[in-house]
Amino acid sequence: MVFSPQQIKFEFLSYIKEFGGKTEDWRVGCAVDAPKAMFEENKVDSELDVWLWKPALSPAAAGIVFRYMTDQLHVTPASISVPGSSIFLFKRSESAAD
Template sequence: MVYSPQQVKFEFLSYIKEFGTEPSGWRIGSAVNAETALFDDNGVDRERDIWLWKPLLSPAAAALVLRYMTEQLKIPLAETSARGPMLYLFKQNPGGVEAPAR
């Protein structure tokens, strides 16, 4: 299933609001393979950190959301080897908020 830019914005903003931190405490990126980008490139811990990813229809759709999140909300970019149609968002969680059950 792929998501629209508006759906992804809503999901990401909901996550940020739910876990109660400033947007600058998160990182966002675009990738061909979000799982690799999250866990290998950025060292996100599957159990301890807070993370999610969503596939969009195209890299252009992902870039639209990425631009909004980085320019309007000032969420810093994450490490990404290649941009793609998947967006991911994470907050590394050193003993703070409990990560959601997956």
């Protein structure tokens, strides 16, 4: 199942609200393979960190969400992010914050 930019924005905003912190504490990125981008490339800890990823309709749709999150909400871009149709969001645990 793929999601529209509006659906992804809603879920990401809900996640940020639920788990708290300033939007600058969160990271967002795009990828072809979101789990690989998060867990291998950005070193997200699947058990300690808060994370979520969604498949978008297209790379352009993922880009819409990425630009909204970074430009409007000031979410920090992930250190490793490449064009792709998946978009991911994460926040490091307090003990692993960078």
